[in-house]
Amino acid sequence: MSNQRIVGIDLGTTNSLVAFMQGDVPVVIPGDDGLNLVPSVVALNENDQIIVGNAARKYLIETPERAVYSIKRLMGRGIEDIREELKLFPFRLAEDLQPGEVLRIKLGDKTFTPPEISAFILRQLKRNAERFFAAPITQAVITVPAYFNDAQRQATKDAGRIAGLEVLRLVNEPTAASLAYGLDQKQNGIVAVYDLGGGTFDISILKLHDEIFEVMATNGDTHLGGDDIDNLLITIALDDIQGDLGLDVRRNGEIVQTIRKAVIETKIALSSQPAAKLDIELPAGKRYQREITRQQFEDLIRPILDRTIGPCKQAMKDAGMTPEQIEEVVLVGGSTRIPTVRSLVKEMFRREPHTDLNPDEVVALGAAVQANILSGGSEVTQNMLLLDVTPLSLGIEVAGGVTDKIILRNSTVPASATQHYTTQIDGQANVAVHVLQGERELAKDCRSLARFDLKGIPPMPAGLPRIEVKFLIDANGILHVSAREQRSGKEAEIEVQPSYGLTDEQVESMILESFDSAEEDFRQRQVIEARNEAETILSALEKSKKSPAWGQLANGERKQIAKLEKALQEVKQQDDYEKIRKAIDALNQGTMRLAELMMDTAVTTALKGKTMEQDDMGESPETGHPVAKADFE
Amino acid sequence: MATESKTASPLAETGERVCWSCSAPQAAQFCTSCGKVQPSQSVDYFTFFGLPRKLNIDVTRLQREFYELSRKLHPDLYGQTSKQEQEWSLEQSSLLNDAYRTLKDPIKRTEYLLRLEGVELEEQSKSATETARVSGEIKKQVVPPDLLEEVFELNMQLEELRMSRKMGEDDLALIRELQAHKTEFEKKFEVLTQELKQYWDQWDRVADVDQEEKRHQIRDKMVDVLNRRNYIRNLVRDVNEALGS
Numbered sequence: 001m002s003n004q005r006i007v008g009i010d011l012g013t014t015n016s017l018v019a020f021m022q023g024d025v026p027v028v029i030p031g032d033d034g035l036n037l038v039p040s041v042v043a044l045n046e047n048d049q050i051i052v053g054n055a056a057r058k059y060l061i062e063t064p065e066r067a068v069y070s071i072k073r074l075m076g077r078g079i080e081d082i083r084e085e086l087k088l089f090p091f092r093l094a095e096d097l098q099p100g101e102v103l104r105i106k107l108g109d110k111t112f113t114p115p116e117i118s119a120f121i122l123r124q125l126k127r128n129a130e131r132f133f134a135a136p137i138t139q140a141v142i143t144v145p146a147y148f149n150d151a152q153r154q155a156t157k158d159a160g161r162i163a164g165l166e167v168l169r170l171v172n173e174p175t176a177a178s179l180a181y182g183l184d185q186k187q188n189g190i191v192a193v194y195d196l197g198g199g200t201f202d203i204s205i206l207k208l209h210d211e212i213f214e215v216m217a218t219n220g221d222t223h224l225g226g227d228d229i230d231n232l233l234i235t236i237a238l239d240d241i242q243g244d245l246g247l248d249v250r251r252n253g254e255i256v257q258t259i260r261k262a263v264i265e266t267k268i269a270l271s272s273q274p275a276a277k278l279d280i281e282l283p284a285g286k287r288y289q290r291e292i293t294r295q296q297f298e299d300l301i302r303p304i305l306d307r308t309i310g311p312c313k314q315a316m317k318d319a320g321m322t323p324e325q326i327e328e329v330v331l332v333g334g335s336t337r338i339p340t341v342r343s344l345v346k347e348m349f350r351r352e353p354h355t356d357l358n359p360d361e362v363v364a365l366g367a368a369v370q371a372n373i374l375s376g377g378s379e380v381t382q383n384m385l386l387l388d389v390t391p392l393s394l395g396i397e398v399a400g401g402v403t404d405k406i407i408l409r410n411s412t413v414p415a416s417a418t419q420h421y422t423t424q425i426d427g428q429a430n431v432a433v434h435v436l437q438g439e440r441e442l443a444k445d446c447r448s449l450a451r452f453d454l455k456g457i458p459p460m461p462a463g464l465p466r467i468e469v470k471f472l473i474d475a476n477g478i479l480h481v482s483a484r485e486q487r488s489g490k491e492a493e494i495e496v497q498p499s500y501g502l503t504d505e506q507v508e509s510m511i512l513e514s515f516d517s518a519e520e521d522f523r524q525r526q527v528i529e530a531r532n533e534a535e536t537i538l539s540a541l542e543k544s545k546k547s548p549a550w551g552q553l554a555n556g557e558r559k560q561i562a563k564l565e566k567a568l569q570e571v572k573q574q575d576d577y578e579k580i581r582k583a584i585d586a587l588n589q590g591t592m593r594l595a596e597l598m599m600d601t602a603v604t605t606a607l608k609g610k611t612m613e614q615d616d617m618g619e620s621p622e623t624g625h626p627v628a629k630a631d632f633e
Numbered sequence: 634m635a636t637e638s639k640t641a642s643p644l645a646e647t648g649e650r651v652c653w654s655c656s657a658p659q660a661a662q663f664c665t666s667c668g669k670v671q672p673s674q675s676v677d678y679f680t681f682f683g684l685p686r687k688l689n690i691d692v693t694r695l696q697r698e699f700y701e702l703s704r705k706l707h708p709d710l711y712g713q714t715s716k717q718e719q720e721w722s723l724e725q726s727s728l729l730n731d732a733y734r735t736l737k738d739p740i741k742r743t744e745y746l747l748r749l750e751g752v753e754l755e756e757q758s759k760s761a762t763e764t765a766r767v768s769g770e771i772k773k774q775v776v777p778p779d780l781l782e783e784v785f786e787l788n789m790q791l792e793e794l795r796m797s798r799k800m801g802e803d804d805l806a807l808i809r810e811l812q813a814h815k816t817e818f819e820k821k822f823e824v825l826t827q828e829l830k831q832y833w834d835q836w837d838r839v840a841d842v843d844q845e846e847k848r849h850q851i852r853d854k855m856v857d858v859l860n861r862r863n864y865i866r867n868l869v870r871d872v873n874e875a876l877g878s
Contacts, residue, residue, distance in 0.1 A: 386707075
């Protein structure tokens, strides 16, 4: 078993959580506001400091150009991919972005890449965990949508690194949920996990047997979630406001965010009430009000929810399962609280979904279970094994712009494939390879994963070199490539240009930038906590000076204590944690006898109280002093 | 992305591989003495599972073996070990998964075995078709002789369908004929699959004995069946596409 604590993190589109395995059960670690959910909102305050979570939400409405939400939608994506997103979300992109470059978002005057913004959220979760354990946390398991492609996974790993976390494993969200479910239910069978979150939809079909969680097939849509429902309602509100009140408020960031907040509240209300009212204050004393019934809401969002049907059918087909053969459907993600989602799921799978687990927390809990397995496992997890799959086929672009699939989707990972290449020209030293992910036939319809050059091929006549390239998808679903020219035995150098990704150098420099502040954070917190402890001891000491026990000390003792007290008072104002710690310990030592004496006094007092009826008039032979109230910490 | 390097097991004086941890003679994926994972060797998938190169396999046993090995080799179980062991577990478990995936499916198993025997199946795939179409070259396609007439007719009908669709018409009679053809081909496909199974039995009978001539014969027959089967499968796919759109 490891001494290092490994936490599980759900880095969600709307909310993020951190959890760990506490004995037999996974448990979410709350923030210092006592809440389990940390909104995935990041803002820059007036002093250009980064604010994350609930505290950041007010900035969304007050200074929306200094705040960002749903950053997960931009992870691992390029500017060409997010045209739709840009229409519906207030992402402010840096002006000088080029196609194929990693995105940069503006917060106030500063720009950040999506992994950096996600890193701020991760850093907050890290802090919450460190506060909870009073120890540093450096390793984590982070969840990703099962349907995330390679670039999106890399971006998540990069975010972890920038936040000072070694990401031991990326776990697919539905698989994580199944771990939490399996731990809870301990049943064998075929389980479907229907995960509709804020921005992504996943459906996974798993076979649970003998504590093996085997994914049979997975499918989904990484552009589909609760956000789309919100945006639909926002659009309607904006149209209404323009139509009824003649106001076009689309460009007014604050108002749009106010509308968004109201729309979300209404949406949530409609899950438990048959009707709800949208009520939004507009400038110049105007007001927009609209009542929405649950029926109207359901009709409106039906087209969005229907988009989950195709992936579910495909997943069942790939798994070779009919709905009847699926024994349990587990709902994950806040959006599954919507009653019409539940009835849609019931229709598709012909059974009532399993709703016992908290859909907001189940993924984080599952991540904690996986973290536990990776750290060596405990009694309840030591026989658990995850067999996950890659969601998308991996292909190479061949002549004619066609994709040659070398690893098929739903292959259990780790998985590999070997391809052989040769040269077209005498003495050719490089061979270019274009790697893709996706199911389409033509390369241009698939997702470009990376282009790389096999370099340093020894000079030979055309067609003679035999370059063996091995493609390996690891347990995180991330691709690794190695190459060797077989005739010479030489390892070919691979220079990779990740599409829409950060290079190692970029991540390194971001880590260095954040490292100082991370160290700072932890140290600062240590100092604060030590100062608090010092305050407590000093005020207890003050009170005890009024007790009879104080007078019982010898003069020399009292002088010594006063000296230690003064030393602590001085040092606690400084920033040196070690010094404060030493001074606290010294004072504790120095007041040990005083504490003992105070104990005696208290005990005597208590005893005296009991025997009062008998004969004592208030004086104890031991103390010889009038009884005084003793204060205890 | 990352690049990798392979390291091999240390050798004893006798030249045989030994465990890097306890020096006991090495078993396949992990040491039978101390249990530590071993570097992966370039073995074929049959050898990996300790199976002979036979085409009939007890798939239930294979599955059991797969789960048992997964429990020992999966990277999740190596979270606290050295980087080297983690790398080896990654290689071993990808080999395990690749081997299981290939051997559990009868056709993949057959194709794999033929590859081991040095045979490459004809390039009948769609990518070759596209390449040929794009480059203007004649596709390296061998039409099974007994199917020549039917294939010719089918291709003509497909062309007709495409033309009529372009003009906005939907020739129902044509469509029905194409569907009938498709059903015919699907039947042929089934027949070929059964034929293949017979060759499996023949192959297995001579797998262990020294009858190279006989083995080559059976091998070539299987290649032929597979090629025809693939060809028909692609035809059916083309018809489905044409009918579907």
